[in-house]
Amino acid sequence: MTTRSAWHLPTGQTREDTRLAVSLGMAASGPLTARGGCVVGGLQLTGTAATSMQARLSPGRLWVPGGSAAAQGGYPVTVDADTQLTFADGHATLPRVDALVVRVYDADYDASGRYEAVLEIVQGTPASAPVPPALPRTAELLYEVSVPAGASAARGITWATSVADRRRYTAALGGILPAGGGHGTQGAYPGQYRDAGGRLERWDGGQWQKYIPDAVLRHSIDLGWTTSKTFTEALNEAVPLTTSFVAPASTWVHIAFGARVAGDDGGGAYLSVNVRPKAGGALLLTASDDLAAIYTGAGSASVYTNVPLGRLTPGTEYSVTAAHRTGTTKAWFDNRFLRVDPVA
Known part of the structure; x- marks a missing residue:
């Protein structure tokens, strides 16, 4: 069948039709597939004792994508009560890494003869440098647990340091995904968003980019001077002041800069x-009097200005460097700063 509908025909709706229909409201991972993952807040794994082979998993819900074919659809699964899990004793001399998964058995695809969802511990291979085991088909990884050599009920797993949280999370279609688990981190389509530690990121087709990159600030307390009457990045007795920034998706940034300045004979200091x-590559913005903070009076003064800059390439890194000149014999610059704020 090439075109499917659900809750439409009086007879003949298949389980595939239903699973595909249910996935329509979920974050996509492809044209026919929904992203697997947990609902935030559930499926917490805790050890029942400081040294024990048993752990407890709290209730929670998740979506397990079918692993055999795109048209298989996915499976909504609920763990509705605290569940006690027992890990096998460790190898006599070698450590291993086990994986805790939610696995779906569907005999229509896996010839298992079973139709059920289960919590399953996939045992890793003991080794001096153990790696996590390969996951079974149609399973969602929750945790990886390091099992030390010689572990047993009497001398077991130290849960506080042995558990790696590999839960990933899902959301409604078009929703912002909570990042987590370090598993399945790629985006599904350009323009997808996720929350990564409180920062919004956007998938650009190849990598996650901060939607609004961090603002950057550089400050120098070095007192420097120049006798150049054309703009120069170098100062005598002070290092160049420079910083870098990543262009945001909007392609625009706001650059602010200033300093405490003075010019001999009141002839002017230009920053x-x-x-x-x-x-x-070539300069995108060239230092000039039109884009300068200027002081031409007697003594010294604090000056400041700002410049918008746009048509940048999103995700590309640029550098901004202070440039200075004098309008007389010598100009002084102290307490210089540069700040770049990405524009949403």
Whole structure:
């Protein structure tokens, strides 16, 4: 069948039809598939004792994608009560890594003769440097547990340090995915969003990019001077002030800069910036009087200005460097700063 509908025909709706229909409201992982994962807040694994081979899994819900064919659809699964799990004793001399999964058996696809969802511990291979075991088909990984050599009920697993949380999370179609588990981290389509530790990230087709990259701030307390009447990034007695930033999806940033400045005989001190690709290439923004913080009075003063810069390439790293000149014989610059704020 090439076109399917659910809750439509008076007879003939298959289990595949139903599973595919249910997945329509979930975050996608492909044209016919929904992303597997847990509902946030459930399926917590805790050891029942400091040294024991048993652990307890709290109730929770998750979606397990079918692993045999896209048209298989996926399976909504609920663990509705605390469940006690027992891990096998450790090898006499070698450690191993076990995986706790929710596994779906469906005889229509796996010839198991079973139709059920179960919590299953997949035992790893003992080794001096053990690795997690391969996962069975149509299973969602929850945790990896390190089982030390010689572990038993009397001398068991130290749960506080032996559990790696591998739960990934799912959301409604078009929703923001909670990042987690370090498992299945790729996005499904450009424009998908996720919450990574409180920061919004966007999948660009190849990697997750911060939707609004971090603002950057650089500050120097070095007092430097120049006799150049054209803009120069170098100062005598002070190192160049430079920083880098990543262009956001909007392609725009806001650059602010300033300093405490003075010019001999009140002739003027000029502070501007140069912006270029960090990897090299032509200047995108060239220091000039039109884009400068300027002071031409007697003594010294604090000056500040800001410049918007757009049409950048999202995800590309750029550098911004302070540039200075004098309007007389010498200009002084102290307490310089650069700040770059990505624009949403």
